[in-house]
Amino acid sequence: MNFLDLIWLIPLFPAMGFAINGLFGKRMSKTAVGVIACGAVLISFVFSAGAFAQLLQLEPEHRSHTVKLYEWMNAGLAHTKGGVASFSVDWGFLLDPLSAVMILVVTGIGFLIHVYSTGYMHEEDGFYRFFAYLNLFMFSMLMLVLGNNYLMMFVGWEGVGLCSYLLIGYYFHKKSAGDAAKKAFVVNRVGDWGFSIGIMLIFVTFGTLEFTRVSEAVREGITAGRFHVSDPLLIGIALALFVGATGKSAQIPLFTWLPDAMEGPTPVSALIHAATMVTAGVYMVARSNFIYQMAPQAMTAVAVIGALTAFFAASIGLVQNDIKRVLAYSTVSQLGYMFLALGVGAFAAGIFHLMTHAFFKALLFLGSGSVIHALHHEQDMRRMGALKNRIPTTFKTMFVGTLAIAGAPPLAGFFSKDEILWKAFSSSQGHVILWLMGAAVAGMTAFYMFRLLFMTFFGESRVDHHTEQHIHESPKSMTVPLIVLAIGAVVSGWIGIPVWLGGTNAFEHFLEPVFEPLPIPRAPEAEYSHVAEAGMAGVAVIVALIGFGLAYSKYCKRSWEERREVAQYGAAYPVLLNKYYVDELYDALFVNRAKDTGTGLWRFDAKVVDGAVNFSASATVGSAVGSGWWDRWIVDGLVRFIGGFIKTVSWPIRLIQTGYVQNYALVMILGVLIFIGYVWWGNP
Amino acid sequence: MVPIYHYLLLSVALFTIGVIGVLTRRNIMIILMSIELMMNAVNINLIAFSNRLQQVTGQVFAIFVITVAAAEAAVGLGIVIAMFKNKETMNINEIDLMKW
Numbered sequence: 001m002n003f004l005d006l007i008w009l010i011p012l013f014p015a016m017g018f019a020i021n022g023l024f025g026k027r028m029s030k031t032a033v034g035v036i037a038c039g040a041v042l043i044s045f046v047f048s049a050g051a052f053a054q055l056l057q058l059e060p061e062h063r064s065h066t067v068k069l070y071e072w073m074n075a076g077l078a079h080t081k082g083g084v085a086s087f088s089v090d091w092g093f094l095l096d097p098l099s100a101v102m103i104l105v106v107t108g109i110g111f112l113i114h115v116y117s118t119g120y121m122h123e124e125d126g127f128y129r130f131f132a133y134l135n136l137f138m139f140s141m142l143m144l145v146l147g148n149n150y151l152m153m154f155v156g157w158e159g160v161g162l163c164s165y166l167l168i169g170y171y172f173h174k175k176s177a178g179d180a181a182k183k184a185f186v187v188n189r190v191g192d193w194g195f196s197i198g199i200m201l202i203f204v205t206f207g208t209l210e211f212t213r214v215s216e217a218v219r220e221g222i223t224a225g226r227f228h229v230s231d232p233l234l235i236g237i238a239l240a241l242f243v244g245a246t247g248k249s250a251q252i253p254l255f256t257w258l259p260d261a262m263e264g265p266t267p268v269s270a271l272i273h274a275a276t277m278v279t280a281g282v283y284m285v286a287r288s289n290f291i292y293q294m295a296p297q298a299m300t301a302v303a304v305i306g307a308l309t310a311f312f313a314a315s316i317g318l319v320q321n322d323i324k325r326v327l328a329y330s331t332v333s334q335l336g337y338m339f340l341a342l343g344v345g346a347f348a349a350g351i352f353h354l355m356t357h358a359f360f361k362a363l364l365f366l367g368s369g370s371v372i373h374a375l376h377h378e379q380d381m382r383r384m385g386a387l388k389n390r391i392p393t394t395f396k397t398m399f400v401g402t403l404a405i406a407g408a409p410p411l412a413g414f415f416s417k418d419e420i421l422w423k424a425f426s427s428s429q430g431h432v433i434l435w436l437m438g439a440a441v442a443g444m445t446a447f448y449m450f451r452l453l454f455m456t457f458f459g460e461s462r463v464d465h466h467t468e469q470h471i472h473e474s475p476k477s478m479t480v481p482l483i484v485l486a487i488g489a490v491v492s493g494w495i496g497i498p499v500w501l502g503g504t505n506a507f508e509h510f511l512e513p514v515f516e517p518l519p520i521p522r523a524p525e526a527e528y529s530h531v532a533e534a535g536m537a538g539v540a541v542i543v544a545l546i547g548f549g550l551a552y553s554k555y556c557k558r559s560w561e562e563r564r565e566v567a568q569y570g571a572a573y574p575v576l577l578n579k580y581y582v583d584e585l586y587d588a589l590f591v592n593r594a595k596d597t598g599t600g601l602w603r604f605d606a607k608v609v610d611g612a613v614n615f616s617a618s619a620t621v622g623s624a625v626g627s628g629w630w631d632r633w634i635v636d637g638l639v640r641f642i643g644g645f646i647k648t649v650s651w652p653i654r655l656i657q658t659g660y661v662q663n664y665a666l667v668m669i670l671g672v673l674i675f676i677g678y679v680w681w682g683n684p
Numbered sequence: 685m686v687p688i689y690h691y692l693l694l695s696v697a698l699f700t701i702g703v704i705g706v707l708t709r710r711n712i713m714i715i716l717m718s719i720e721l722m723m724n725a726v727n728i729n730l731i732a733f734s735n736r737l738q739q740v741t742g743q744v745f746a747i748f749v750i751t752v753a754a755a756e757a758a759v760g761l762g763i764v765i766a767m768f769k770n771k772e773t774m775n776i777n778e779i780d781l782m783k784w
Contacts, residue, residue: 659783661776662715666707 003050004065007146008093010047010103013040014138021135025128034118037131041114041138045107052100063513064096064212066148078203081233082217082226085207094148094211098514101351102145102283105358109275109488110138112481116366117267119477120373130170130265137163141276145283149209150199153284157195157248160277161188167272168264180260187257191247195284198240202291205233215290222519229294229520238291238298241284242305249281250332251309251339256583258332262324266369269324274331274365275358282338282354286347286515293345293518299429303343307424307437310336312580314444318451319569319576322379323368326452330405331361333441337420340438344430346423347515348508352496353420355507356412359492360404363485364449367398370474370482371456376467381452382562386461390471395457397482402453404489406446407544412493417442418537419498425536428523435536442540446547451555459559500530500537691732699725711774712767716760723753 017040025033055063068090075087095103114134121130140159147153161184169181203209206217221227227234245251250258261273272278285292285302292299310333317329334357341350372379374391388395404411407418421442425435461468473479497503554568566573575581698721705718727746734742764774771778 657783659780661779662707669703669707 001050002054003047004054004095005067006047007051007065007095007103008067008069008091010044010051010107011139011142011146013044013047014135014142016040017135018132018139021128022132025132028128030118030122030127033128033131034114037135038111038114038118040135041107041111044138044142045104045111048100048103048107051095052104055095055097055100060509060513064094066092066094066212068092068148072151078207080203080207081205082207082221085203087203089149089151089209092148092152092210093146095146096514097511098283098286098351099145101355101511103142105355106138106141106145106276109358109362109485110141110271112484113267113271113275113362113366116270116369116478116481117265119475120267120369121265124265126170130167133163133166133170134268134271137167137272137277141280144280148211150202150211151209153287154195154199157244157280157284158192160272160280161185161192161248164188164261164272164277167268168261170264170268174263177263180257180263184257184261187254188247191244191254191281194240194243194247196244198237198244201233201237201240205237211287218290218294219518227294230297231294234291235295235298238288238295239301241288241291242298242302245281245285245339246305247281248284249278249335249339251281251305251336252312255309255313255332256579256586259325259328259579262322262328266324266365266372269328270362270365270369273328274361278331278335279338279354279358282335282342282350285339285342286351289342289347289515290518292342293520296429299343299345301343302339303424303429303434306336306339306341306343307434308336309333310340310441311437311444314441314448316576316579317448318444319565319573320448321382323371323381323384323452323456324365324379326381326448327361327364327368330364330445330448333445334361334405337417337438337441340424340434341420344424344427344434346420346427348511349416349419349423351511352507353416356404356416356489356492359412359485359488360401363397363401363482363489364405366478366482366485367394367401370394370478371398373474373478374471375463376470378463378467381455382560383462383464384456385459385463385559386457387463387471388457391473393473393479393482397479397486398457399453400486401489402449404493406449406548407442407540409541410493412489412491414537414541415493415496415498418540419496421540422498422533422536426526426528426533428525439540439543443543443547446544447551450548450551454551454555455560458556462560498533500533688732688736691728695725695728695732697725698722698728710776712764712776712779713774715776716757716764719760720753720757723749 017037020036021028021033028036055065058065070091072089072091073087074089077084078087114131117130117134121127124130137160140156140163142156144153144156144160147156165181165185168184169177171177172181199209202214206214208214208217218227247254258273258278262269264273292302313329313332313336317326317333320326320329334353338350338353338357341347341353370391371384371387371394374387374394375384378384400411404413407414421435421438424430424438425432463471494503496505496507498505554565558564569576578584702718702720702722702725705721706715709715709718727749730742730746730749734740734746767779768774773779
């Protein structure tokens with residue numbers, strides 16, 4: 001079977017699962033719904049793995065396979081920068097190393113989370129609805145990563161946004177869930193505005209939307225001298241695309257929706273808001289690397305935003321008490337890492353971290369879901385503790401996940417994170433400040449993750465008495481995905497072992513065809529020895545160890561106490577707990593302003609528009625009263641006068657009509673007698 | 685041979701009795717019978733002249749009148765019965781809907 005030509009089927013299976021579950025799920029058993037949903041994703045995974053294997057067999061320079069189904073739209077000719085071009089978009093799918101990695105991550109982790117969900121959501125209402133949305137999400141996400149042009153990517157982009165909205169608002173009877181869904185949707189719209197501007201600019205500049213052709217156009221433009229580095233137009237495109245990425249991938253300034261998105265069910269947080277959808281922005285920037293390479297200023301912006309986001313989100317995560325919110329800020333922070341990598345030109349390192357992060361963050365979310373499941377929907381870590389022996393499988397897998405994200409060698413997070421930190425320092429676009437921030441984030445990450453682990457599983461139990469008696473380990477359908485993901489969190493980093501550790505950096509070489517450097521002049525890369533690289537990695541590990549040590553002394557040796565925790569941060573505590581008041585700031589700057597505008601418009605509507613309507617209504621009523629009077633007294637009066645006049649005049653005549661038959665007969669006979677008399681005597 | 689005056693006088697007498705019956709009686713049945721009387725007066729007239737002029741036309745007319753009278757009696761009695769069912773009276777003065 002030639003899987004390469006069948007990649008268009010990969011998104012189609014979940015779409016069919018969505019159609020079946022969405023249309024008929026209500027009447028099907030939960031088992032059937034679960035089997036269809038998981039089965040669809042499993043088939044997609046098999047096809048993805050097959051396509052990946054066949055892609056590996058090709059020569060590295062030929063690893064780009066396009067399948068065009070048919071032309072989607074052809075809007076005719078348009079003026080572009082390079083002359084007249086036809087605006088035509090295909091339903092085309094592109095498989096290259098980048099999208100191959102993405103589909104494997106999406107379908108593989110997606111499948112595990114689907115299986116987990118069958119256990120986690122078993123008691124919920126609307127089971128079929130959940131899986132229909134989840135499958136729709138898989139379809140959209142696969143369209144996003146497999147599309148061969150920006151418009152198809154945009155279709156998937158909007159599709160995942162919709163599914164994110166639907167699934168955050170899954171418990172729609174809760175107001176907070178509805179608000180969070182709305183917030184996610186509106187904030188993402190801001191980003192999508194940037195993305196769509198970027199797409200339009202790309203067409204106007206290059207006359208096509210296909211990735212491969214845009215890439216070629218850039219290369220040809222450089223040779224022909226049409227484009228040069230730091231071209232304002234290219235910087236504009238790169239920044240517009242990055243605005244879209246900040247929305248979807250929750251970067252400053254549009255990150256506020258992601259923590260609120262934790263209102264959705266935990267598998268959704270794992271799949272959409274940690275492992276896959278939020279990495280769409282990273283994927284999109286990496287996909288557009290040929291544009292970003294031409295716009296170093298935009299790349300600096302990406303790197304700075306990424307580092308700042310990583311730092312701020314991690315610092316907020318230090319004091320959060322909701323187990324899922326800690327993980328949410330951790331996700332924002334790790335996404336910041338990925339953008340930091342992209343911004344310093346280490347596209348492969350960003351994608352590498354995307355992949356390893358998908359494993360351990362999905363694992364951590366699913367683990368937290370298992371904890372929440374065991375404690376009957378308790379999410380507050382202040383009411384947890386000492387669960388280590390009560391739910392051992394969950395504890396062990398989460399421990400692995402924590403080690404992985406904290407960067408403990410030789411787990412996945414160690415390799416990907418150190419690659420990013422090293423590139424932030426060594427790349428010609430990197431800077432020592434970026435490295436310092438990244439290293440500080442590594443320490444904070446270790447601290448808050450071990451704080452989470454200690455508060456949840458160690459110390460004294462703060463679980464209330466009633467729940468305490470019902471703590472139970474989750475069913476097999478939930479623990480098995482945890483175990484598989486834990487294995488992934490350990491081994492997934494091994495495909496990118498750097499050279500200084502005796503590896504080959506295989507992952508980076510695999511992605512090289514996609515991230516091929518453009519033929520442009522660039523600052524010379526400084527030469528560093530492997531010792532320096534090893535030293536940097538050592539520093540990062542030591543920083544993480546310090547973070548672990550602090551967490552151990554504060555949350556494990558002595559059990560958590562709120563008073564002590566508040567005191568140790570001093571004045572910073574309320575600022576961190578309230579997330580730097582960013583939500584309040586946005587409320588004051590944008591949300592309330594929008595509401596005020598709305599109120600103002602409502603007032604205008606109520607006063608002016610309604611006033612005009614009401615005035616014309618009362619004017620109509622007034623004139624109607626006038627014309628009614630005229631009608632009643634003048635027109636009707638005339639008619640009634642004539643009628644009455646005739647009635648009055650004719651009253652003597654009608655008295656003849658007595659109604660007595662014999663009267664009439666008498667008159668007839670008299671008439672006859674008159675006739676006879678006339679004939680008898682009158683005729684001369 | 686009986687002169688024609690005799691027939692005509694009988695006819696006039698019968699007709700006058702009929703007219704007076706129609707005009708003065710209050711019972712619808714009696715009025716109907718008076719009308720029959722008037723028609724038969726006409727019949728006598730017709731036959732008398734037919735005999736006198738030795739033409740059969742008058743007799744044919746008499747047969748027609750009898751036929752029409754039979755039909756009229758059927759219709760008239762039908763009306764009377766329908767009226768009685770509605771009004772439960774035979775008094776012509778109580779049936780006075782044909783006024784202004």
